[in-house]
Amino acid sequence: MKNEKNSITGSTSMLLLKLLLERDMYGYQMIEELSRRSQNVFELKAGTLYPILHELEKNGMVSSYSETSDSARTRKYYSITKEGNKFLKEKQDEWNAYSTAVNLVLGGGQHATA
């Protein structure tokens, strides 16, 4: 059970970092964007998001800053760091390898030995 949870957290971290690669975002934006891009498959709860984000920040994958807009709304924005970039690339490679393997197995017995 723990492993499953870790791998879900790991995948979610990867997705969040990918979002941040394109632009800095705050928490609520990330949930919206994730949902939009995954066509509502990934509906991340805020209660799950923030622990992951804070952990990423603690590990140096992202950094944060407070931004005040003219309407005096202050939000905490996150931006990806160099280490975060590296980590994302690694996770993407892992994911590609994994999903390729799964597809190969599920795709049928085209690789049976003679």
Place this chain on the structure above:
Amino acid sequence: MHTARRSIWFWEVGSMRQHNVVDDYLSAVCRQIRWKKAHGAVAEEIRDHINDQIEVFIAKGTDEAAAAEAAIREMGDPVETGTQLDRVHRPKTDWPLLAMTALMVVVGLILRSVSIGDPFFESFKIQIGGKIHSLPIEFISSCGPALIALAVFLIFYFTDIIKKGWVPAAIYIGLTGVAPIISVLAGVAGDRVAYYLQYLLLPVPIAVTALFLQMKLRGYPGLVTSLLLFAVPAADALLIGSTATCVVICASCLAVLTTVVFKGFFNVHKVAGLAIIYAPFVATALIFIKSIIARIQSILVLGPDPLNNFGLRYSLAKSGLTTGANIVAGQDFDYTKLPYYDDTNNLNYLIIRFGWIIFIFVAILVILFTIQLIRNCSKQRNRFGLIVSIAVTTTILAQAVIYIAANLGFMLFTPLTLPLLSHGGLYLILNVAMLGVLLSVYRTDSLSQTRVVMRRQDKSEVQVS
């Protein structure tokens, strides 16, 4: 009018209820987070999120109260969230550095008590059951200040006092402004004040780094301002005649400002920034090049030098070191021959008395301590934390280098302390306090925001701090 008033009343009641639901949720989350200092930032971020969600629901037509409740439901289980946040938000403890600090203080206590060979202390003998015991007076009298040092350390470690509004400014103005004035006015007593002042100026660079944060220094004006902030205590040090203190402050200044420029904290061009920082030092060195060379020459010859006692002092020390000091056991050396016998010569005496092995021991300790300090600097992720730790590390290391060099016979200027080892009393407390600040800043480095940015309507960004 009547309707408007009633709807305002409903809004107030509604928003009060909304307020409570949100507050209840946030309290439930924060209750799981053991580190209380983290509550503020976490609660604020999650509250902003909830407010965003509420706005969305209201825009869809839900009323306030229902929107709040729906938003809270969207958040999930507060206990689960809080527990996970608790795992992330912990104060950081640098155990290796803490352990080294404690070890150095204890070793210092022991070293100071064995170095005294002065027959004056032999009079402190007591009789217990027919046997006469000499009391390790130095050791016992050192324990008092050591305990005070511990208390001071704990105060700085567990509080954010160095960041608190008036504290850095008070330390800065108090030590650099008021004290020298008193010293000049005190006249005869001025010497005594100057003696303490040379140590009291040492923590000033740390106050300066805290001032950087408060004054939100930026750009070239900020860089010049910070140079001036360092220049004042450095000038004070020269005024009271302590070149060593001036050198330590300058080392701290260079280390901190070089870091600031390299890391782009002030947003200045790297080469230009470095030029601005190093120009005054290079200029001063060139102006005083003749006396610097003369001083260096004087410490390289054995024998009294024409300038002052420095030559005589170190040459006696050197002869003590080079004629007969063995690796393990020292020789009998007449300490009364060495002028200015005090804690600034401690290492020297220890080597003469116990041999080079004690120097090797001390050197290893100092090297290990240095490694821990540098490791700590590299682990600081927060801007303020980084420059404070660099200021503290440089202040401690510069003292150590000057002291060891002087005690080995290379005395360019009167040393200050070998931090934690050589001196007890006020000077131990000062060095320990600085380490307390260092470790406190490390502990809370996840709490400080690195940047605050203001976005204008034209989408342009202004960095505010």
